[in-house]
Amino acid sequence: MGIEPLVKSYSALRHETLTRDRGLREKVMTLEEAAKLVHDGDHVAIGGCTVSRTPIAMVWALIRARKRDLVISRSITSTEGDLFFASEVSKHVITSWFTQGIVWGVSKVMRHHTENKLARFEEWSHMSIGLRYRAGAMGIPFMPSRTMLGSDVGKQVKDEIKVMDCPFTGEKIVLLPALNPDIALIHVQRCDAFGNAQLDGLQFMDIDMAMAANKVILTTERIVSNDQIRRTPDRTRIPFFTVDAVVEAPFGCAPHECYGLYEPFFTHLDHYAKISSQDPVKGPQQYLEEFYYGPKSWPDYLAKLGMDALLDASRRGRSVHND
Amino acid sequence: MTKHTKPSSTFTTSELLAVMASRLMTNGQVVFAGIGVPLLAATLAQRLFAPQLTILFEGGTIGPFIVPGELPPSTNEQRCTRRSNMVLPITDVLLLLQRGYVDIGFMGGAQIDRFGNLNSSFIGDAENPKIRLPGTGGGNDISSLTNMIVAMKHEKRRFVADVDFITSPGWLKGGGTRKDSGLPQGGMWRVVTDLAIMGFDDETRQMKVLGLHHGVTREQVQENTGFELKFDGKIETTAPPRADELAVLRELDPRALYTA
Numbered sequence: 001m002g003i004e005p006l007v008k009s010y011s012a013l014r015h016e017t018l019t020r021d022r023g024l025r026e027k028v029m030t031l032e033e034a035a036k037l038v039h040d041g042d043h044v045a046i047g048g049c050t051v052s053r054t055p056i057a058m059v060w061a062l063i064r065a066r067k068r069d070l071v072i073s074r075s076i077t078s079t080e081g082d083l084f085f086a087s088e089v090s091k092h093v094i095t096s097w098f099t100q101g102i103v104w105g106v107s108k109v110m111r112h113h114t115e116n117k118l119a120r121f122e123e124w125s126h127m128s129i130g131l132r133y134r135a136g137a138m139g140i141p142f143m144p145s146r147t148m149l150g151s152d153v154g155k156q157v158k159d160e161i162k163v164m165d166c167p168f169t170g171e172k173i174v175l176l177p178a179l180n181p182d183i184a185l186i187h188v189q190r191c192d193a194f195g196n197a198q199l200d201g202l203q204f205m206d207i208d209m210a211m212a213a214n215k216v217i218l219t220t221e222r223i224v225s226n227d228q229i230r231r232t233p234d235r236t237r238i239p240f241f242t243v244d245a246v247v248e249a250p251f252g253c254a255p256h257e258c259y260g261l262y263e264p265f266f267t268h269l270d271h272y273a274k275i276s277s278q279d280p281v282k283g284p285q286q287y288l289e290e291f292y293y294g295p296k297s298w299p300d301y302l303a304k305l306g307m308d309a310l311l312d313a314s315r316r317g318r319s320v321h322n323d
Numbered sequence: 324m325t326k327h328t329k330p331s332s333t334f335t336t337s338e339l340l341a342v343m344a345s346r347l348m349t350n351g352q353v354v355f356a357g358i359g360v361p362l363l364a365a366t367l368a369q370r371l372f373a374p375q376l377t378i379l380f381e382g383g384t385i386g387p388f389i390v391p392g393e394l395p396p397s398t399n400e401q402r403c404t405r406r407s408n409m410v411l412p413i414t415d416v417l418l419l420l421q422r423g424y425v426d427i428g429f430m431g432g433a434q435i436d437r438f439g440n441l442n443s444s445f446i447g448d449a450e451n452p453k454i455r456l457p458g459t460g461g462g463n464d465i466s467s468l469t470n471m472i473v474a475m476k477h478e479k480r481r482f483v484a485d486v487d488f489i490t491s492p493g494w495l496k497g498g499g500t501r502k503d504s505g506l507p508q509g510g511m512w513r514v515v516t517d518l519a520i521m522g523f524d525d526e527t528r529q530m531k532v533l534g535l536h537h538g539v540t541r542e543q544v545q546e547n548t549g550f551e552l553k554f555d556g557k558i559e560t561t562a563p564p565r566a567d568e569l570a571v572l573r574e575l576d577p578r579a580l581y582t583a
Contacts, residue, residue: 049382049399049413075413076399076460097460102358103396103580106457114455121455123444125463126381127421130414146421147467150504151440152489153459156449163505172505201401202383203412259401266396319393320401 006160007141007177014139016214022241026193031061031298034217034245038183040067044090045133045179045213046074047186049204051101051264054080054256055187057219057249060301063087063292073181075129075205078256079272082109083292086284091119096126104273112280125153128176130205135178136212142175149174184213186238187252189261191218192226195243198235201259201320210238219249221261251302251310262317265309334564336517337582338572339536340474341367342564344429344515347472351375355420355465357430358398359581360474362389363572365429370571377408379425381461383416385409391574394581417461420468423508428465432475432514434486437530437550439493439511439523441466441473442486449488459490466491469509477516477547484550494528501528519544520561524553534559 035058038044044062048054059080062070072084073094081098084090086109098121099107113119124132125148135143142162148154149172154161162175186206191197197218199206210216216238223246229236252258255265255272275283295301302310334342341363348354348368356365356378366389369376377386382399387407389395395402404410419425433456434442443462447453465471471493475481493511495501501510510528514521520534531553532544537560545552576582 050397052382052397052399052401076397095458097458099457101396106454110457111455115452121458123458125459125467126461127414127417127464130412130417134414146505147464149467149492150489150495150501150506151463151467151492152449153444153463171507174505201404202399202410204383204399205413207412208414257400259404263401264396317401320405 008180010139010141013180020244024194024240027195027244028193028223028246028248031057031247031249032065034058034247035061035065035067037215037217037245038062038067038070041069042182043071043073045181045184045209046072046080047184047204047206047209048253048256049202050076050078051256051269052202053187053199053204053206053258054078054253055185055219056080056254056256057187057247057252057298058185058217059083060292060298063089063288073129073179075126079269082107082276082284083288085109085113085119087288087292092122093120094122094124094129096124096129100269100273104269105277108277108280109284122157123153124148124157130208132176132179133205133208133212135176136180137208141178143178144173145176146173179212181209181213183215183217184209185217185219186210187219187249187258188238189221189258190224191220191246192224192229192240193246194226194240195238195246196226196229196236196240197238197243198229198232199237203237207237210242213242215244216242217245217247218243219247219252221250221252221258223248249298254302254305254310254313258317260317260320262310262313265305265313268305268309334569335579335582336476338569339517339564340364340515341572341582342568343520343536343561344472344474345371345568347513347515348373348376348427352426353377353379353424355379355381355425355428355469358395359431361429361431362394363575363581364474366575367568367571371568379416379419381413381416383411383413385411385416389575392577394576417464420465425469427472427512428469428509429472429474430462430465432473432481434481434483435473435475435514436483436486436493438495438497438528439471439473439514439530440486440489440495441491441493442488444490445488447487462491466493466511467506467509470512471509472513472515473511474515477518477544479547479549482548482550494523497528498526518547522555529553531555532558534561536561537563
């Protein structure tokens with residue numbers, strides 16, 4: 001891969017889209033088949049936020065497929081970022097916040113990799129990441145914005161942003177470069193075989209991300225019929241022609257949360273936090289061996305999480321429907 | 324209005340922070356709240372005297388009511404959406420700040436300086452940090468666009484003359500430097516600690532003590548601060564947390580996840 005310009009040329013962006021098969025076609029496949037759509041060196045955008053609706057099943061498949069040099073972007077990065085670093089699948093994460101979650105303290109794995117310069121955590125403000133995806137989704141090269149000025153966050157990425165005087169008002173504004181990921185991984189509650197996706201609860205940055213990316217892999221709790229989608233088209237958030245793969249992956253965010261279905265697997269996440277804090281090298285390696293490389297299949301991975309944990313997370317997950 | 328009950332003598336630092344911060348809220352405000360003490364303080368105000376106060380969460384929620392005992396681990400879980408009015412994409416909830424719908428941004432802090440700049444990115448030099456911290460999240464956006472309250476523990480290592488790295492801008496180098504850098508709106512308004520409540524001088528934008536908590540001396544605050552503090556002309560003594568305030572906090576967080 002050569003060095004690409006920061007912002008993709010409009011003709012390249014349009015050409016890539018033009019050459020994609022946008023017909024109403026079935027695209028159901030396995031996690032392993034979908035992993036083949038991701039190439040070493042790709043920019044991969046990860047849907048969800050922190051421990052919510054993270055496409056863990058696809059992250060799991062990419063780590064098992066031993067991908068290399070992926071550039072990862074996400075609104076906020078949690079345990080999946082640790083595991084991308086620890087597995088050497090990625091050495092470059094673009095995000096606004098990087099740690100398992102505030103209740104577990106600062107990630108020792110993120111610290112180990114960044115402080116020892118083994119990997120890069122490129123920090124942008126949360127809104128700036130969102131506006132970069134949005135510019136990408138809109139097919140424009142940049143988005144003007146009013147944050148990251150005056151602070152050192154803006155200075156850290158000064159080669160990638162522009163500060164200009166607004167041509168209308170003369171005010172100082174920031175221009176954020178559009179982000180058009182090579183591929184976006186998004187987990188939803190339901191979609192059809194064509195990739196019409198309905199997602200419940202918080203959307204995070206997933207819709208912009210799907211529109212901005214050059215490819216989308218959807219994992220879904222269940223595949224429903226196209227007829228069912230057509231009964232409630234107002235609930236469809238991602239249109240099929242942006243989607244390149246549909247994978248049915250029940251509990252596809254475990255041990256993270258999927259709105260309305262299961263909450264985070266807190267005991268499991270406590271366990272991960274404990275072993276990764278005790279040893280930021282051996283801890284995640286042990287975790288990867290046990291939960292990523294070891295299991296024969298996704299159901300085998302879920303079995304390792306344990307029936308008690310699945311039921312407990314599900315019971316809590318469904319509580320939002322019980323007000 | 325506030326029902327005055329007798330002060331309570333035993334409370335934790337986090338409970339003190341939440342109570343003192345809650346008293347800075349006004350009914351009818353729209354408050355962009357972080358997790359932990361900010362959420363507890365905003366909810367406490369909502370319960371006791373500000374029923375028209377609206378909480379926004381960075382994950383995309385407008386106006387949730389938190390279920391006691393089910394505090395969210397971040398602003399992005401389904402627990403953040405309970406009985407809310409609306410859920411939005413993250414980018415759009417943050418854009419409400421830019422558009423001007425938010426009165427107060429409210430968060431915790433790792434390190435703060437005399438001009439109210441916050442650091443949550445690097446301890447030490449950014450190129451060779453001693454500690455890489457989790458980063459800005461929405462902190463930079465919130466503090467760039469609205470008036471801020473920060474709640475944190477008062478320690479010398481946290482209150483420094485100049486932060487190692489400005490993650491979330493306060494008044495930058497004081498005076499008009501914030502405005503000149505392209506941030507004409509908002510700014511650091513109040514810093515609430517376990518010792519005192521601080522504001523910022525209208526001209527110099529230097530941090531100054533406005534109030535001391537019950538039993539705290541000026542010397543004590545200065546000893547725990549890494550730069551020379553200014554003191555306002557009339558320093559008030561805050562009333563200690565009341566039993567009714569603590570009762571609400573303990574109902575919200577019965578397992579002391581954020582109030583230990």
